[in-house]
Amino acid sequence: xxxxxxxxxxxxxxxxxxxxxxxxxxxxxxxxxxxxxxxxxxxxxxxxxxxxxxxxxxxxxxxxxxxxxxxxxxxxxxxxxxxxxxxxxxxxxxxxxxxxxxxxxxxxxxxxxxxxxxxxxxxxxxxxxxxxxxxxxxxxxxxxxxxxxxxxxxxxxxxxxxxxxxxxxxxxxxxxxxxxxxxxxxxxxxxxxxxxxxxxxxxxxxxxxxxxxxxxxxxxxxxxxxxxxxxxxxxxxxxxxxxxxxxxxxxxxxxxxxxxxxxxxxxxxxxxxxxxxxxxxxxxxxxxxx
Amino acid sequence: xxxxxxxxxxxxxxxxxxxxxxxxxxxxxxxxxxxxxxxxxxxxxxxxxxxxxxxxxxxxxxxxxxxxxxxxxxxxxxxxxxxxx
Numbered sequence: 147x148x149x150x151x152x153x154x155x156x157x158x159x160x161x162x163x164x165x166x167x168x169x170x171x172x173x174x175x176x177x178x179x180x181x182x183x184x185x186x187x188x189x190x191x192x193x194x195x196x197x198x199x200x201x202x203x204x205x206x207x208x209x210x211x212x213x214x215x216x217x218x219x220x221x222x223x224x225x226x227x228x229x230x231x232x233x234x235x236x237x238x239x240x241x242x243x244x245x246x247x248x249x250x251x252x253x254x255x256x257x258x259x260x261x262x263x264x265x266x267x268x269x270x271x272x273x274x275x276x277x278x279x280x281x282x283x284x285x286x287x288x289x290x291x292x293x294x295x296x297x298x299x300x301x302x303x304x305x306x307x308x309x310x311x312x313x314x315x316x317x318x319x320x321x322x323x324x325x326x327x328x329x330x331x332x333x334x335x336x337x338x339x340x341x342x343x344x345x346x347x348x349x350x351x352x353x354x355x356x357x358x359x360x361x362x363x364x365x366x367x368x369x370x371x372x373x374x375x376x377x378x379x380x381x382x383x384x385x386x387x388x389x390x391x392x393x394x395x396x397x398x399x400x401x402x403x404x405x406x407x408x409x410x411x412x413x414x415x416x417x418x419x420x421x422x423x424x425x426x427x428x429x430x431x432x433x434x435x436x
Numbered sequence: 437x438x439x440x441x442x443x444x445x446x447x448x449x450x451x452x453x454x455x456x457x458x459x460x461x462x463x464x465x466x467x468x469x470x471x472x473x474x475x476x477x478x479x480x481x482x483x484x485x486x487x488x489x490x491x492x493x494x495x496x497x498x499x500x501x502x503x504x505x506x507x508x509x510x511x512x513x514x515x516x517x518x519x520x521x
Contacts, residue, residue, distance in 0.1 A: 152486045164449065
């Protein structure tokens with residue numbers, strides 16, 4: 147199977163971002179998930195923060211983030227992240243997190259605090275929250291929506307049939323759709339977003355069904371990307387999609403009414419996020435490939 | 437005057453706080469005695485998610501190649517050394 151070739155490029159800008167995240171003690175999903183885009187993103191001064199620690203209570207079979215018993219929340223984390231955003235001078239930031247099934251509200255209040263602190267120190271910055279499912283807790287979803295977040299993202303990750311195989315047993319296809327639906331109901335004008343990873347063995351029709359389901363709950367932005375196995379312990383890649391296949395799925399997605407579709411092997415939820423948001427706001431069709 | 441010798445390593449900084457990945461050497465472009473320019477690819481390492489192209493940070497003559505195709509490597513491992521010119 148052919149693999150994507152990456153040129154290792156550690157630039158001064160990459161090193162600047164690296165210094166900021168390490169000196170402030172904030173986590174990034176770029177590192178924790180071995181994201182192949184890290185050199186490009188950090189090299190252009192952006193990063194995606196991962197809050198509530200670097201240990202997830204769930205163990206999805208595609209994800210490289212460590213699984214286990216997490217540490218207590220760091221009450222100073224909202225300020226640390228907000229300061230990192232300020233130092234990086236970000237116009238758009240994505241906040242994602244590990245799952246925290248050990249916390250009564252799944253960490254929703256903490257995420258909301260992070261969003262508010264970013265907004266307080268960086269009034270012009272747009273904030274996207276890529277949230278867990280909070281076990282479908284409506285109040286938890288509402289808490290994040292009410293924080294003033296500009297984009298609410300939650301990933302269904304795969305098609306209905308493969309959800310049990312790909313995701314932790316506590317996750318659910320319908321539960322994830324419910325989270326996205328709850329967010330839209332709580333604030334109808336809010337931009338919502340979801341991602342599907344391709345390559346687990348899903349069929350074209352199953353992907354289209356997932357897209358329809360996402361549209362049914364009002365999702366505005368869709369990200370389609372290639373699953374890349376992070377280690378031999380994770381699920382194997384069943385199929386590497388060609389750029390033509392990505393284009394075909396992108397066309398289909400637009401025909402179903404998404405405001406913006408990002409379809410590319412290396413697209414990730416936070417990739418080109420500012421462009422996606424602008425296109426979703428304007429209701430215009432953007433360019434899909436990064 | 438003795439010229440400095442630089443080590444070309446498997447990068448540790450790509451994912452700064454995740455040093456627990458490993459890879460396999462799939463290509464070595466240089467042999468001892470070959471000329472190399474700064475920024476020139478000297479080896480390729482296959483990891484699960486991608487193939488990383490490793491470049492020499494300096495120009496010079498390759499002195500010692502420490503790995504062979506098929507070797508398992510981890511961040512920080514030395515791939516080869518270059519005597520700077």
